[in-house]
Amino acid sequence: MDGMEMMQDPVLRCEEINHVLGEGENQVHVLKDVSLALKPGNIYSIMGPSGCGKSSLLYLLGLLDRPTGGRIWIEDLEVTGLSDADYSHLRNLKIGFVFQFHFLLREFSALENIKVPMRRAGLLNDREMSERAAHLLDLVGLGDKLERLPGQLSGGEQQRVAIARSLANEPSVVLADEPTGNLDTANSNRVFDMMRGLAHDTGLTLLIVTHNAQIAQASDHALEMRDGRLV
Numbered sequence: 001m002d003g004m005e006m007m008q009d010p011v012l013r014c015e016e017i018n019h020v021l022g023e024g025e026n027q028v029h030v031l032k033d034v035s036l037a038l039k040p041g042n043i044y045s046i047m048g049p050s051g052c053g054k055s056s057l058l059y060l061l062g063l064l065d066r067p068t069g070g071r072i073w074i075e076d077l078e079v080t081g082l083s084d085a086d087y088s089h090l091r092n093l094k095i096g097f098v099f100q101f102h103f104l105l106r107e108f109s110a111l112e113n114i115k116v117p118m119r120r121a122g123l124l125n126d127r128e129m130s131e132r133a134a135h136l137l138d139l140v141g142l143g144d145k146l147e148r149l150p151g152q153l154s155g156g157e158q159q160r161v162a163i164a165r166s167l168a169n170e171p172s173v174v175l176a177d178e179p180t181g182n183l184d185t186a187n188s189n190r191v192f193d194m195m196r197g198l199a200h201d202t203g204l205t206l207l208i209v210t211h212n213a214q215i216a217q218a219s220d221h222a223l224e225m226r227d228g229r230l231v
């Protein structure tokens with residue numbers, strides 16, 4: 001990393017990440033010497049063929065898993081040696097995650113789904129959580145569907161609930177794994193425009209894995225991954 005990047009205080013940074021999954025004959029060297037620094041308010045996209053390691057990288061940067069080797073910083077805090085409890089605490093407060101498959105709780109309304117990470121953080125009372133969740137759903141254009149169950153929403157609407165949920169605790173960075181993967185072009189562009197608006201309005205940093213070249217082009221930094229390496 002050069003001096004210029006250091007001065008811009010990345011919100012999330014990794015150095016020389018290596019990751020090996022599986023045992024014995026099935027071992028795969030999934031990530032190879034990956035270094036990356038995400039600057040505040042910027043949108044990054046990652047494209048690359050299926051199986052090249054995109055989701056694995058997001059999981060590590062999102063503190064959902066630990067790398068076999070290398071170092072990770074959230075703002076200026078190195079997380080490498082932290083306990084599991086500190087790791088999850090930091091994840092919940094600083095990072096929003098939009099999964100490749102959205103994982104909404106089926107028996108909870110849109111509003112209640114968004115309150116789940118807030119409840120875990122324990123900073124707001126129930127009324128405050130409901131107000132904030134309603135505000136976030138309004139932001140993603142679902143202000144009139146707060147009480148719907150996921151099964152009563154379209155695929156694109158469910159993705160938008162997942163995006164609203166990723167913003168629940170005002171994270172510094174949102175990591176999104178193909179957030180528009182199951183959407184048609186029009187909805188995919190709409191969801192991306194909305195995310196870009198949020199990034200530019202609130203200084204949120206976005207890292208988006210996508211197979212959509214238009215989205216990659218519209219991001220501030222288009223990264224490419226091949227066989228476990230950023231190229």
Ligand SMILES: Nc1ncnc2c1ncn2[C@@H]1O[C@H](COP(=O)(O)OP(=O)(O)OP(=O)(O)O)[C@@H](O)[C@H]1O
Pocket residue numbers: 021022026027028030048049050051052053054055056057100
């Ligand atoms: N538990 C595991 N054990 C061994 N190999 C694994 C395991 N999980 C994933 N892999 C392998 O790691 C590699 C990277 O997987 P990853 O999910 O990061 O790919 P991806 O780039 O997100 O692909 P896609 O675009 O299909 O989502 C793949 O080759 C996959 O088969």
Ligand SMILES: [Mg+2]
Pocket residue numbers: 054055056100177
């Ligand atoms: Mg993936």
